[in-house]
Amino acid sequence: MLKAALFDLDGVVFDTEPQYTIFWGGICKEFHPELPGLEYKIKGQTLVQIYDKYFDGELAKYRDEITDRLNAFEGNMSFEYIDGLQKLLRELKDNGIGTAVVTSSNRPKMEAVYRQHPDFKKLFDYILTSEDFSKSKPDPECYLIGAGKFGARPEECVGFEDSFNGLKAVRAAGELVIGLATTNDAEAIAPYSDVVIADYKDMNIAKIKALFGDMQKNV
Numbered sequence: 001m002l003k004a005a006l007f008d009l010d011g012v013v014f015d016t017e018p019q020y021t022i023f024w025g026g027i028c029k030e031f032h033p034e035l036p037g038l039e040y041k042i043k044g045q046t047l048v049q050i051y052d053k054y055f056d057g058e059l060a061k062y063r064d065e066i067t068d069r070l071n072a073f074e075g076n077m078s079f080e081y082i083d084g085l086q087k088l089l090r091e092l093k094d095n096g097i098g099t100a101v102v103t104s105s106n107r108p109k110m111e112a113v114y115r116q117h118p119d120f121k122k123l124f125d126y127i128l129t130s131e132d133f134s135k136s137k138p139d140p141e142c143y144l145i146g147a148g149k150f151g152a153r154p155e156e157c158v159g160f161e162d163s164f165n166g167l168k169a170v171r172a173a174g175e176l177v178i179g180l181a182t183t184n185d186a187e188a189i190a191p192y193s194d195v196v197i198a199d200y201k202d203m204n205i206a207k208i209k210a211l212f213g214d215m216q217k218n219v
Contacts, residue, residue, distance in 0.1 A: 002205075002212055003152035005092050006143055006175070007124075009103035011162035014079045014113075017043070017183040023073050027066060031059060043163040043183060046104045049136045074109050079116045082182065084200030089123050091205050098150040100126035102142045102159070107131055125149070138168035143175055155215075158208055167192035176208075176215055 011017040024039035032038050032054060042050050047070070051063050092099055107129050113120055121127065126149050128142065135141040147157045159170030162180040167189060170177045179186075179193030186196045195211055197203055 001156055002097055002158065002209055003156040004098040004100065004147060004150040005158050005160070005208070006100050006102045006146040006170075007160045008162060008166050009101055009105050009113075011043075011183040012160050012166075012180050013082065013085060013101065015082055015182060016077060016079060017162065019073075019077055021183075023070065027069075031055070031062065040184075043165065045165060046130045046136045047106065048130075071108065074112050077112065079113055082180070082199050084203060086123070088200045088203055088205075095205055097205065098126075098152070099124045100128060100146050100149060102128050102146045104130050104137060104142075137163070137165040138172065140169050140173035143170050143173035147173070147175070158212075162189070164189070164192060176211055178203075178208075178211075 007013050009016075010020060020043075021039055024042065028035065028038040028042075035041075035054075038054070042054070045053075047067070051060070055063055055066065089099055101124050110127065110129060126146070128146060128149075130136075133142045133145065143157070143159050144154065146159075147154050150157075154174035157173075158176040158178060159166075159173065160178050160180060161167045161170050162183040164184070167177055167179055171192060177192065177194045179189040179196045181189060181196050181198050186198070190196050194215060
């Protein structure tokens with residue numbers, strides 16, 4: 001029985017990942033030229049996690065500067081919904097399925113979202129941010145907490161993700177995994193997903209329930 005649908009934010013609700021790739025590509029090239037492609041590796045990680053791993057030691061002194069640059073960048077980002085998302089959210093709500101955002105983004109970032117989309121909070125039952133979790137993706141904690149908000153078991157939930165860390169988190173939580181090929185190629189995320197979609201235009205509750213049936217058969 002499907003009780004809840006849990007959505008990552010960037011690359012899942014909003015088509016923002018290309019913008020972040022540009023920002024972090026510049027930062028990584030500036031501070032870690034020896035690690036080409038690092039901007040892709042860090043997707044799905046919190047800012048604290050990125051700093052702890054890649055901006056420690058001598059680079060720690062640049063954290064405040066990078067944070068200021070990121071805040072300025074996010075304040076001017078464009079938050080465009082993935083095609084078909086709002087239609088799917090309405091269908092889920094009409095059928096009594098709970099919905100929540102489960103994101104590694106922080107609350108200041110969400111304020112930028114709310115400024116562009118004053119009605120955003122009405123689209124979801126819960127909006128969970130990095131401040132609500134003690135562990136980062138690919139740890140399943142955030143998706144288990146998301147399920148708990150609805151009193152649901154993991155096998156009663158579906159998680160929508162685009163990054164490798166996010167997909168791994170949903171799978172580790174024991175939830176149905178729907179991958180969005182917005183950040184990485186469909187072929188690359190297929191091994192971590194139960195199904196891969198480009199957007200939500202052809203996704204509906206009947207298809208999700210059919211996937212649940214298939215998943216139960218394979219248990």
